[in-house]
Amino acid sequence: MSKLQPARGTRDIYGVEARNMTCVVDTFRRVAGTYGFEELATPIFEFTEVYKRPLGEASDIVSKEMYTFEDRGGEELTLRPEFTAGVCRAFISNGMQQNLPCRLMSYGPAFRYERPQKGRYRQFHQINAELLGQDTPEADIDMIAMAWRLLRELGLGEKVVLHLNTLGDKESRTAYKEALVTYLNKFKGDLSEDSQRRLESNPLRILDSKDEGDKKIVTDAPKLSDHLNETSLNFFETVKKGLDIVGVPYIHDERLVRGMDYYCHTAFEFVTTELGAQGTVLGGGRYDGLIEQLGGPATSGVGWAGGIERLAMLADVGEAPERPVVIMPMGEAATFKAFEIAEMLRNKGLTVTADRSGNMKKRMNRADKANAAFAIIIGDNELEQGTAMLKRLDDGTQSEIAFADIAAAIQFN
Template sequence: MSQKLQAVRGMHDILPDETPLWRNVEMILVQELDRAGFDEIRLPIVEKTELFKRSIGEVTDIVEKEMYTFQDKSGDSLTLRPEGTAGCVRACIEHGLLRTGQLRLWYLGPMFRHERPQKGRYRQFHQLGVEVFGTSGPDIDAELIFLNARWWQRLGIADKVELQINSLGTLDERRAYRDDLVAYFSTYEDALDADSRRRLHTNPLRILDSKNPEMQGLIEGAPKLLDYLGESSRAHFRGFTDLLDAVGVSYVVNPRLVRGLDYYGLTVFEWVTSELGAQGTVCAGGRYDTLVEQLGGRPTPAVGFALGMERLLALLEGSQLARKEAPHFYLVRVGAAAERASTVLAETLRRRFPGLRLIVHCGGGSFKSQFKKADKSGARYALIVGDEEAAAGKVALKPLRETGEQRILTQTELIEFIENRLLV
């Protein structure tokens, strides 16, 4: 017997009993994006490797250890996208989308990172990304937070997530801070774990993001980036927090909050939860005002975020959103004439009532076996057509989820029943 094939480690199937939750959540997310004036963009899964080296930074964990990179038949180095912002910026520059002024975009799809698989972290994972180009003030930063807050409210998880914010200042401010941070951690180099020693002279801000409990005391004593901000950066951050206060969005200023990608500056934020263990970040983002120019475009202010779909859905397990809508009807039919007549009836009903959920039994079988499948489907009613009903142009209606007698209806009476009782 040949070996049974399985999914690649860290890449998982989303099965039919899981997809209703995905679809219902996606619908709510997209509804709010539409209300706020965002347009969808669909991006390639594969990009040139150079795009991520130039945007993310060659000395980041993502580029050094986590990317799925390969050579195609032409010898080009290609990479499965580890994040969406770089590809979105590339598309905007390539197609001249940034000439129109302010641009609000969103995208949804799989990303790929070669990490150790664990709950809430997969090698193929899904993100909803939002990017805004052409606006430099703190008002658009706050607008993204308000969008997030409306999501959490509609999804019923507002009490499960906490907003943490910080400012990374400008590049010059981060350079001054970086020098002092390296000097501080260098005096305690023997106490650093292996990851932090590796990051010390390449990406020292990431040391602040360490989840190692043995590092927390040392990190608490490190210099605070907020102390290095100039007046312009402070004013931007004050403007941001003032708007959050005005609308009543709660937040915590976390001076240790940094981003793992090189292109961020000024406002950064994360929505975190304590209900998912170590993988507690559900949504994260911030400003990246230098990235468009870095990738060959004209200087363009920008801000965005990424929402981890798997982590969000883990917070919603068991909620009403996970329930699949049951069919209105399951059509049971026995006999050649009945199959032909009921097929015409089913398509007549579907075309007349676009919202009608109707399963037509296919594959034959007795009335008894078909009724078992009708009950298992969760349908509210069985529609029954035998050769006798087909000859008379009628159908039997049997309640499956409520009390009531089976009754015989003409097609006109069935249509009236749907209009007046079922789809009102």
């Protein structure tokens, strides 16, 4: 291995992987576009406060995973660990509440200081969609329907399962938290170390614990669904009804909670079993208090983020690049003629490259490797007669064609 390695948890993306990832983004932009979403590109770093406040001081992301630094001007900055907070900040900064509801799509890199694993990197890439200013469950349905459409278009309809839950509104969640902590405190000594810590910081997370002992205790724990007030219940019922009508299959997963503090009501994750420990491929939910918390006008929001690497690994749908036409000028005069012809062919939308070095054998060899469909050979003979040799590489046939007729003679089968 070379000494020039990329930093831990980062990597170079090229070839099929790059194509697959681009395809995920393209599909996302197209699908989100059909739901009326418009692009928003926020900065890759923000004042640390933007992430610290909404995510919660106790969250793993803030407490140990952010890339935070002081710049030369002494500002406390953080590389974005996720999209939602930055999008909400942009919403406030630009006065977007003037025009609700606001449908915003973003994509790009995000950064978390985590232990790298397959499908988990320190620099990773997300697609992100947020719908702001619509507090009714219909918005949640739209968002999930959009995610489902995207996943199906990526060919993942069979590989992914929607886990759906509700966290209830604030009143329900507070009541439930109280009941849960009271129950769990009875078993405090038997809980895993992690869960004992969570009892203080984020008790809902204990429901999600993979520790066998915890699982047993959790089995008889009070259920969130028994503590939902009528508003929360109706909200959730409407979401489920909507999903049924749109045709999105789901399972109600009572143990599904979210890592970020700002979520309420709907929480969901599309999960796969094909990526080892990194099962979640796309996840999100509702976050009605977030914008207000950031200092903006009270505005509700629903959103989700998808992991581009994870989606790309599952989907493997990147299109092969267009087959090029390769021009091979065999002398100085022909070299300049080749520019002319190349531009002419590009005007017709063809992919054209020129190979100006090496003998013909080498050039043919390279053309073959580039999966070229045609080679255009221009030498002194041809130049004199105003023609080029057009060779179809799939079957080896070739013929002399007048310069003006080349574009018409190139037919892909």
